[in-house]
Amino acid sequence: MSQLRDPAHRVSPRARTLWQLEAAAEATFTIAVGVVAALFWLPGGALRWALVGLLVLVCAGLATIVPLWRYQVHRWEVSPTAVYTQRGWWARERRIAPMSRVQTVDFAQGPLARLFGLATVTVTTASAAGPLQIDGLDQAVALSLVDELTRKADLVEGDAT
Structure with missing residues (x-):
């Protein structure tokens, strides 16, 4: 295994x-x-x-x-077929969302994050577990990730439900 x-x-x-x-x-x-x-x-x-x-x-x-x-814990990855995140500090959460389940991809930047050139990408899926969130991304990486996820999700057939 x-x-x-x-x-x-x-x-x-x-x-x-x-x-x-x-x-x-x-x-x-x-x-x-x-x-x-x-x-x-x-x-x-x-x-x-x-x-x-x-x-x-x-x-x-x-x-x-x-x-x-x-x-040390927060990580992320995008493959051709899924978004994979790991987060938490006390309780660790690993989530994998297939592209076919992606409904929205959001970019957010609070005032303090903006000063540090950081952003958060939130991937909302058709899942009861809620959205996947990637905090602490470099702003340019976050914008590129939003574009990439939007393109990949658009290529998948279906209605993300």
Whole structure:
């Protein structure tokens, strides 16, 4: 029995930096809320500051490690007959969608992603599992991928249902 291999292409290395920045912003917000909560709802003393310190350590660790882990996992590939994605950091998800099931191909770029020259391609399929999403692509790669997938899906007979 053969094992399913990882898709061939990694996302852009700049995605690590973007994900680290996003994770740092989330961690900062979480720490700020934790400090305010500790000041108003926890009794004073060493326990309060020990819990705040633990929160800071956990948030800093997650903001540092998760984007790197996510970069190692996120991959994608397009063959003549299918789109193959792998994503996740805690729970890994591998999805393969035949071209005959592709309904729409979308390009999205938030303001922060635009600053980093990155984009997301979303492939909507006739599947109850939802769309396939490839985050952290170089903008030029994403635009080329949208064109390629649109052409390939258009060549397949049927109505993608």
